[in-house]
Amino acid sequence: xxxxxxxxxxxxxxxxxxxxxxxxxxxxxxxxxxxxxxxxxxxxxxxxxxxxxxxxxxxxxxxxxxxxxxxxxxxxxxxxxxxxxxxxxxxxxxxxxxxxxxxxxxxxxxxxxxxxxxxxxxxxxxxxxxxxxxxxxxxxxxxxxxxxxxxxxxxxxxxxxxxxxxxxxxxxxxxxxxxxxxxxxxxxxxxxxxxxxxxxxxxxxxxxxxxxxxxxxxxxxxxxxxxxxxxxxxxxxxxxxxxxxxxxxxxxxxxxxxxxxxxxxxxxxxxxxxxxxxxxxxxxxxxxxxxxxxxxxxxxxxxxxxxxxxxxxxxxxxxxxxxxxxxxxxxxxxxxxxxxxxxxxxxxxxxxxxxxxxxxxxxxxxxxxxxxxxxxxxxxxxxxxxxxxxxxxxxxxxxxxxxxxxxxxxxxx
Amino acid sequence: xxxxxxxxxxxxxxxxxxxxxxxxxxxxxxxxxxxxxxxxxxxxxxxxxxxxxxxxxxxxxxxxxxxxxxxxxxxxxxxxxxxxxxxxxxxxxxxxxxxxxxxxxxxxxxxxxxxxxxxxxxxxxxxxxxxxxxxxxxxxxxxxxxxxxxxxxxxxxxxxxxxxxxxxxxxxxxxxxxxxxxxxxxxxxxxxxxxxxxxxxxxxxxxxxxxxxxxxxxxxxxxxxxxxxxxxxxxxxxxxxxxxxxxxxxxxxxxxxxxxxxxxxxxxxxxxxxxxxxxxxxxxxxxxxxxxxxxxxxxxxxxxxxxxxxxxxxxxxxxxxxxxxxxxxxxxxxxxxxxxxxxxxxxxxxxxxxxxxxxxxxxxxxxxxxxxxxxxxxxxxxxxxxxxxxxxxxxxxxxxxxxxxxxxxxxxx
Numbered sequence: 001x002x003x004x005x006x007x008x009x010x011x012x013x014x015x016x017x018x019x020x021x022x023x024x025x026x027x028x029x030x031x032x033x034x035x036x037x038x039x040x041x042x043x044x045x046x047x048x049x050x051x052x053x054x055x056x057x058x059x060x061x062x063x064x065x066x067x068x069x070x071x072x073x074x075x076x077x078x079x080x081x082x083x084x085x086x087x088x089x090x091x092x093x094x095x096x097x098x099x100x101x102x103x104x105x106x107x108x109x110x111x112x113x114x115x116x117x118x119x120x121x122x123x124x125x126x127x128x129x130x131x132x133x134x135x136x137x138x139x140x141x142x143x144x145x146x147x148x149x150x151x152x153x154x155x156x157x158x159x160x161x162x163x164x165x166x167x168x169x170x171x172x173x174x175x176x177x178x179x180x181x182x183x184x185x186x187x188x189x190x191x192x193x194x195x196x197x198x199x200x201x202x203x204x205x206x207x208x209x210x211x212x213x214x215x216x217x218x219x220x221x222x223x224x225x226x227x228x229x230x231x232x233x234x235x236x237x238x239x240x241x242x243x244x245x246x247x248x249x250x251x252x253x254x255x256x257x258x259x260x261x262x263x264x265x266x267x268x269x270x271x272x273x274x275x276x277x278x279x280x281x282x283x284x285x286x287x288x289x290x291x292x293x294x295x296x297x298x299x300x301x302x303x304x305x306x307x308x309x310x311x312x313x314x315x316x317x318x319x320x321x322x323x324x325x326x327x328x329x330x331x332x333x334x335x336x337x338x339x340x341x342x343x344x345x346x347x348x349x350x351x352x353x354x355x356x357x358x359x360x361x362x363x364x365x366x367x368x369x370x371x372x373x374x375x376x377x378x379x380x381x382x383x384x385x386x387x388x389x390x391x392x393x394x395x396x397x398x399x400x401x402x403x404x405x406x407x408x409x410x411x412x413x
Numbered sequence: 414x415x416x417x418x419x420x421x422x423x424x425x426x427x428x429x430x431x432x433x434x435x436x437x438x439x440x441x442x443x444x445x446x447x448x449x450x451x452x453x454x455x456x457x458x459x460x461x462x463x464x465x466x467x468x469x470x471x472x473x474x475x476x477x478x479x480x481x482x483x484x485x486x487x488x489x490x491x492x493x494x495x496x497x498x499x500x501x502x503x504x505x506x507x508x509x510x511x512x513x514x515x516x517x518x519x520x521x522x523x524x525x526x527x528x529x530x531x532x533x534x535x536x537x538x539x540x541x542x543x544x545x546x547x548x549x550x551x552x553x554x555x556x557x558x559x560x561x562x563x564x565x566x567x568x569x570x571x572x573x574x575x576x577x578x579x580x581x582x583x584x585x586x587x588x589x590x591x592x593x594x595x596x597x598x599x600x601x602x603x604x605x606x607x608x609x610x611x612x613x614x615x616x617x618x619x620x621x622x623x624x625x626x627x628x629x630x631x632x633x634x635x636x637x638x639x640x641x642x643x644x645x646x647x648x649x650x651x652x653x654x655x656x657x658x659x660x661x662x663x664x665x666x667x668x669x670x671x672x673x674x675x676x677x678x679x680x681x682x683x684x685x686x687x688x689x690x691x692x693x694x695x696x697x698x699x700x701x702x703x704x705x706x707x708x709x710x711x712x713x714x715x716x717x718x719x720x721x722x723x724x725x726x727x728x729x730x731x732x733x734x735x736x737x738x739x740x741x742x743x744x745x746x747x748x749x750x751x752x753x754x755x756x757x758x759x760x761x762x763x764x765x766x767x768x769x770x771x772x773x774x775x776x777x778x779x780x781x782x783x784x785x786x787x788x789x790x791x792x793x794x795x796x797x798x799x800x801x802x803x804x805x806x807x808x809x810x811x812x813x814x815x816x817x818x819x820x821x822x823x824x825x826x
Contacts, residue, residue, distance in 0.1 A: 014589045016582075044592035072582050074589035081593055164810055169429075169485050169714035172813055176427045176487035179457035180494055185710060204810060275707075276686060293709035294688075297598060301582035305717055307809065385809035396720065396798035397577055397617060400585055 003035060004106035006325075007049060008057075009042035010074040010141075011081075011112030011119070015155030016162075016303040017314035018141045019075050021111050023068035024318025025139065026057055030065075035326055040103060040408055045079035046110070046119060050092060052099045054408040067401035069315060070391035072303035075403050083119045086129060096123070097132050102411040107135050107325050111318070113142030113153070117333060118355040124331035137321040138333040138351055141314070143300045145196040148357040149349040150335035154317055155300065157310030157384035160200030162302040163189050163244065164385060166295065168204035171211020171242040174291070178240035184231070184282050184290035185242045187212075188275035189299060192248040195219050195361050197299070200381055201244035202373035211242035213372075216278070218248030219361060220370035222257055228285050230371060235288060249274050304398050308387025313344055320346040342383050416448060417519035419738075420462060421470075422455035423487035423554075424494075424525030424532070428568030429575075429716040430727035431524055431554045432488050436481035437731025438522050438552065439470055443478075448739055453516060453821055458492035459523070459532060463505060465512045467821040480814035482728060483804035485716035488816050495528045496535055499542060509536070510545050515824040520738050521547050524731075526555030526566070530746060531768040537744035550734040551746040551764055554727070556713045558609040561770040562762040563748035567730055568713065570723030570797035573613030575715040576602050576657065577798060579708065581617035584624020584655040587704070591653035597644070597695050597703035600625075601688035602712060604659040608632050608774050610712070613794055614657035615786035624655035629691070631661030632774060633783035635670055641698050643784060648701060662687050717811050721800025726757055733759040755796050 008025050010018055022041075029036040041055040042048030048055070055076055057065070068075055086093055100106070110120040117138045124136035140147050145156035167187050174185040191197045195217030202215050213234045216222065234241040249257045258274040275292035283290055313336050320334035335349040365377035373381075391398040421438050423431055435454075442449040454468040455461030461468070468489055470478070481488055499506055513519070523533040530551045537549035553560050558569035580600050587598040604610045608630030615628050626647045629635065647654040662670045671687040688705035696703055726749050733747035748762035778790035786794075804811040 010589070014586055047593065071585070073585035077592055078589045079593040080590075161809060165717050166711050166715075168810060168813070169716060170710045172484070172486035173427055173710045173714040176423070176491045177493075179490055180460065180492040187711075206808075206810075273686065273689060291709050292707070293711050294705070294707045295711070296704050296706035297583045297586045298579050298600075298706050298708070298711075301586040302579075303582060304578050382808060387809065388803070388806055390801070390803070393801055395619075395795060396574060396800065397581060397619070400581070 003037045005037045005104050006039045006107035006109060007042065007100065007105045008039055008109040009045045009048060009111065010076055010078040011045045011110060011116035012078060013143065013300065014074040014078050015141055015143050015300050016072040016158040016306045017154050017311050018111055019068040019071045019073065020311050020314035021139050021141060021154060021318035022075060023065060024315040025109050025322055026065050028319045028322040032322070032326060036107060036322070037104070040105060041076040043405065043407070044077035045081060046083065047079045047081055049096055049099050052410050052412050054103060055405045056408045059406045060403050064401050064403055069311065070303060070389070071400040072301045075401070076405065082115045083122055086122065086126060093126050093130065097126065097130050098412060100134060101132060103408065106133055109137055109139055109321050111139040111141050113144060114147060114356065114358060117147065117351055121331060121351040121355040124351065135325045135330050137325050137329070138354065139317050139321045140333055140335065143190060143197065144194055146194055146358045148354055148359045151338040151344065152336060152384050154310055154314035156196060157307040158302065159190070159197050159299050160203070160381060161307040161385035162299045162305050163197055163201045163295070164203040165305055167201045167212045167242060167244055170293065171204065174240045174242055181289055182291050183235050183240045183288040184279060186275040186279045186290065186292040187244050188247055188273070188292065188294045189244060191218055191246040193218055195246050195366070198244050198246040199361065199365060199373050199377055200385070203378060203381055203385065209238050212244045213238065213241050214243045215372050216243065216245040216249045217366060217370065218246045218250060220366060221252045221254070222249055223252065224281070228282065231282055232286055243278065245274050245278055247274055303391055303400070306389050307385045308389040309344065309384055311389045316346055324348065338383070416450045418450045418517050419452045419520035419522060420455065420513065420518045421452055421522040422458045422461060422524065423489055423491040424458045424523060424529035425491060426556065426713065427487040427491050428554055428556050428713050429485040429571040429719045430567050430724050432481040432484045432486065433724050433727035434524050434552050434554060434567060434731035435488060436478055437728040438735055439478050441732045441735040445735070445739060449520060449735070450517070453518060454489040456818065456820070457490035458494060459496065460492045460494055462509055462512050465823050465825050467516060468818045469821045472819045473816050477814050477816055482724065483716060483802070484813040485714045488814070489818065496532045499535065499539060506539050506543065510539065510543050511825060513547060514545060516821065519547055521549040522552055522734050523549070524552040524554050526557060527560060527769065527771060530560065530764055534744060534764040534768040537764065548738045548743050550738050550742065551767065552730050552734045553746055553748065556603060556610065557607060559607055559771045561767055561772045564751040564757065565749060565797050567723055567727035569609060570720040571715065572603070572610050572712050573616070573794060574720040574798040575712045575718050576610055576614045576708070577616040578718055580614045580625045580655060580657055583706065584617065587653045587655055594702055595704050596648050596653045596701040597692060599656045599658055599688040599692045599703065599705040601658050601660055601686070601705065601707040604631055605661040606631055608659050608779070611657050611659040612774065612778060612786050612790055613798070616791060616794055616798060622651050625657045626651065626654050627656045627784050628786065629656065629658040629662045630779055630783065631659045631663060633779060634665045634667070635662055636665065637694070641695065644695055645699055656691065658687050658691055660687055716804055716813070719802050720798045721802040722757065722797055724802045729759055737761065751796070
């Protein structure tokens with residue numbers, strides 16, 4: 001078997017564990033030097049390939065690559081960039097092929113969500129349309145947890161754990177303060193269109209009265225009166241009310257709540273921040289003192305409290321991607337399958353069934369009143385946050401690796 | 414020596430480690446059953462004493478009390494309530510004494526910040542003025558780190574660690590996204606009047622180019638032009654800019670920045686949120702895409718990433734408080750002293766020198782340009798975040814204890 005180089009790139013919003021997938025890809029490729037030469041990473045994702053801006057990962061030590069497993073974010077840079085169809089932008093695809101040819105690249109590993117699965121599929125089709133053989137394998141990643149076939153998406157389990165831990169801790173805090181001070185706490189979490197992340201907060205509520213008491217999902221139009229009634233009941237019963245709110249929460253007209261309320265000094269609608277809108281609404285209607293937090297990037301970057309299952313599966317999908325490619329599999333994605341014993345293994349998903357297909361949260365995962373999660377949802381989510389996988393610390397701080405990221409000499413002009 | 418009961422209460426904003434102090438008080442008292450009978454905790458702080466609403470901690474198992482060491486928040490409830498002077502509200506003090514007499518309480522342990530130190534001092538004076546012997550010892554606690562004499566305040570070290578870890582992780586995230594998307598990240602942290610917590614974020618910047626690149630302190634009036642210039646330079650040099658901003662940041666007129674910008678739909682000034690104000694200002698002036706987070710209670714409740722030094726010292730001050738009381742020391746506070754080897758021990762601070770004295774951040778801890786911390790600040794802060802002290806987990810979640818908190822039968826009407 002002739003030796004060819006591989007291309008690896010990270011795409012879209014990064015996560016606490018996408019580098020664990022990179023680690024899986026690179027370490028596995030290094031074990032197969034008889035088939036895979038060098039792994040070239042795209043600097044800032046697919047843009048690195050389009051600009052012939054490749055990183056030579058063979059110049060990184062084994063220790064540095066191993067440290068990717070416990071380093072959040074995208075070590076080679078990511079990008080938000082979606083390739084158009086082959087018909088709409090043939091030149092772009094021809095540039096890709098030219099770069100791959102120039103650097104003897106015949107393996108394409110793309111690490112991302114739904115859009116990148118689509119790009120990966122197009123690259124595989126390109127291979128045939130332009131007559132240059134490329135084995136394209138997609139590596140799943142997205143905190144949004146919206147890829148089909150795979151039981152969950154690497155990146156999601158760690159956000160889920162962070163949100164559940166955080167609302168539990170904040171709930172304890174508010175409970176202490178509620179007698180004379182703060183009675184309301186609102187934690188805003190990611191999820192523009194799907195409530196997976198908000199739902200994960202619900203795992204913290206294991207016993208009657210535990211935080212969070214209310215979860216606000218983007219799938220459920222916000223009903224002001226029913227919500228305020230529930231908040232008031234909760235405060236009267238438990239002394240306080242802790243709420244997890246999706247950033248994508250919408251009102252009954254389908255308008256984002258975060259954009260519905262506030263304006264800056266110039267009258268422009270203020271971007272972001274559903275938490276302060278909800279908190280202020282409660283204060284105005286019920287008079288309760290509030291606090292609110294917006295987790296934003298902290299939630300998806302929180303490698304310090306990553307889920308071990310998530311880290312392991314992120315690595316496993318990276319490893320499986322290389323093994324699939326070496327087995328001649330093409331236009332596929334390693335997907336995670338839940339096993340009856342609560343564990344997980346890896347199966348093969350055809351990219352044609354992954355690209356442009358979104359997995360939504362089932363309605364039966366949300367309680368009938370729309371304000372919490374059901375047992376079915378718990379049963380699904382709980383395995384994803386199992387285990388801790390602490391990074392190493394020095395000087396009181398987690399030791400995350402910054403790679404050298406040396407550029408490969410350009411061969412095209 | 415006759416056996417008397419003890420009163421313990423938690424005061425003000427709670428922390429990740431105030432329960433570790435409670436653990437130190439109760440475990441140490443239990444070891445001295447020949448002198449201290451029961452430890453009664455005030456339900457919701459000093460209000461519990463004023464209302465004769467006492468909790469019998471002797472009904473909690475040794476395991477439950479031990480678990481306080483790893484449980485954030487105030488297990489008995491806290492309150493925001495400051496006793497007036499003896500002249501202004503003699504009746505309140507007489508009620509306190511009546512409750513103490515009725516329940517044979519002669520030890521008073523008050524766990525809080527500057528206001529509570531003042532209350533504790535008043536109780537000690539009361540003891541003399543009203544002729545009822547009470548040994549009053551204050552146990553230091555405050556994320557604000559503003560108590561004098563003690564090298565640092567238990568609670569602060571864990572917030573410091575959380576903020577440093579979080580901005581490091583978010584910095585890695587933004588660095589990955591910056592080429593085509595987010596270039597600015599603003600993390601808002603606590604600190605209405607002092608920049609201790611914001612300063613702690615600076616610990617994450619260990620090497621040139623590390624996040625955070627800019628820190629905004631309440632002590633330094635915000636200068637828009639100089640700030641924007643620095644942000645722009647930073648993005649041009651490093652590709653992105655990560656900022657830690659104190660909630661108490663003020664403009665040149667001394668007005669809170671968080672209140673300067675946004676208004677709700679009704680035109681009311683929107684409370685809180687200096688991060689979105691700063692982020693939007695950058696966007697308007699420089700056009701860079703931003704993200705922002707507000708950590709709020711998450712930072713002070715984050716027991717999952719508490720500093721081991723902080724936990725140990727929180728416990729040690731609780732333990733020392735009981736030992737001080739048993740040694741007949743009165744109107745004192747166990748203070749933390751930094752040792753030449755980097756460790757800490759406990760010394761005795763007279764409450765008269767603690768109450769109503771605020772420790773400010775020295776100007777020499779902030780760089781001349783007002784936008785970062787100096788080496789002197791690092792040297793002070795770094796020992797406070799050393800070591801991790803992970804709580805136990807089950808089902809992927811930290812196991813924090815909820816006490817039974819059984820009420821003591823009232824003896825007064």
